[in-house]
Amino acid sequence: MFQLSITQLWVHDQDEALAFYTQKLGMEVRIDVTMAEMGYFRWLTVGPVGQPDVAIVLMPIAGPPMMDDETAEQVRSLMAKGFAGAVFLTTDDCRAAYEELKARGVEFSEEPEDRPYGIDCGFRDPSGNSFRLTQVRDLSPV
Amino acid sequence: MTAHVPPARHLLRAKDLADARYFERLDVDDLARAARLSRAHFSREFRRAFGEPPHAYLLTRRLERAAALLRSTDRSVADICFSVGLQSVGSFTTSFTRTYGKSPTAYRATFPPAAQYARIPGCVLRAYGRPQRSTFREDRGPAPR
Numbered sequence: 001m002f003q004l005s006i007t008q009l010w011v012h013d014q015d016e017a018l019a020f021y022t023q024k025l026g027m028e029v030r031i032d033v034t035m036a037e038m039g040y041f042r043w044l045t046v047g048p049v050g051q052p053d054v055a056i057v058l059m060p061i062a063g064p065p066m067m068d069d070e071t072a073e074q075v076r077s078l079m080a081k082g083f084a085g086a087v088f089l090t091t092d093d094c095r096a097a098y099e100e101l102k103a104r105g106v107e108f109s110e111e112p113e114d115r116p117y118g119i120d121c122g123f124r125d126p127s128g129n130s131f132r133l134t135q136v137r138d139l140s141p142v
Numbered sequence: 143m144t145a146h147v148p149p150a151r152h153l154l155r156a157k158d159l160a161d162a163r164y165f166e167r168l169d170v171d172d173l174a175r176a177a178r179l180s181r182a183h184f185s186r187e188f189r190r191a192f193g194e195p196p197h198a199y200l201l202t203r204r205l206e207r208a209a210a211l212l213r214s215t216d217r218s219v220a221d222i223c224f225s226v227g228l229q230s231v232g233s234f235t236t237s238f239t240r241t242y243g244k245s246p247t248a249y250r251a252t253f254p255p256a257a258q259y260a261r262i263p264g265c266v267l268r269a270y271g272r273p274q275r276s277t278f279r280e281d282r283g284p285a286p287r
Binding site: 006022023026028029030031032033034035037038039041043049062065066 | 161162165166207210211214215216217256257259260261262266267269270271272
């Protein structure tokens with residue numbers, strides 16, 4: 001009936017986020033356009049290589065008229081506390097991906113650990129959004 | 143003690159590096175290092191394994207990304223050139239034109255404007271498109287309390 005297509009993360013700074021998502025995580029830019037007629041609103045999406053139908057909007061925290069100052073401050077506060085957004089990624093090899101991302105400067109909040117469902121680790125983007133990177137164990141019945 | 147690794151595995155490491163880090167200042171020397179081969183030997187072996195020389199692979203990888211960015215973003219040609227790891231806009235334009243038969247600008251012009259692909263939701267359009275701080279005549283008097 002429907003498919004997941006685009007989801008959104010709030011970011012403090014779109015340029016900083018773009019550099020992180022492309023140069024550190026290795027995602028691709030999907031769309032990057034700035035609309036002069038909309039107060040230079042920038043629609044910026046990125047997505048994983050090899051998964052062209054899924055993207056993340058890196059959304060600037062709006063000011064008025066989209067969001068009043070108090071609401072924007074609340075969003076910033078939630079982000080600072082790490083409660084604004086989360087993304088769950090999967091990989092074939094969690095430890096290898098961890099080493100590679102770490103070498104590229106991604107700061108991990110959790111090292112790879114064995115869990116009942118597989119191996120996973122965690123990191124954050126520069127805006128505080130939480131990422132889990134999981135090597136999912138095959139749980140299909142034998 | 144070390145298990146035998148087929149030579150192509152080292153070459154694949156170089157190809158993976160080109161795929162993953164094309165946006166950096168990567169050249170054939172870096173790829174040869176990733177494959178742990180001398181440059182001349184590496185270029186020959188890479189060509190044998192993948193059917194094209196490594197510099198051509200790296201360049202076409204970058205050009206493919208540049209073409210995608212020309213279609214899907216409104217960034218300048220120079221910005222796109224640098225963001226795919228190329229340093230000279232002149233050489234970029236030349237290689238792009240040779241590959242796609244059109245200059246980057248002409249190539250972009252054959253596609254709909256990138257803004258058309260931005261699926262900006264109605265709520266965002268309504269909010270950002272609304273005029274800000276318009277002064278209406280009724281604003282002149284003291285604000286009603």
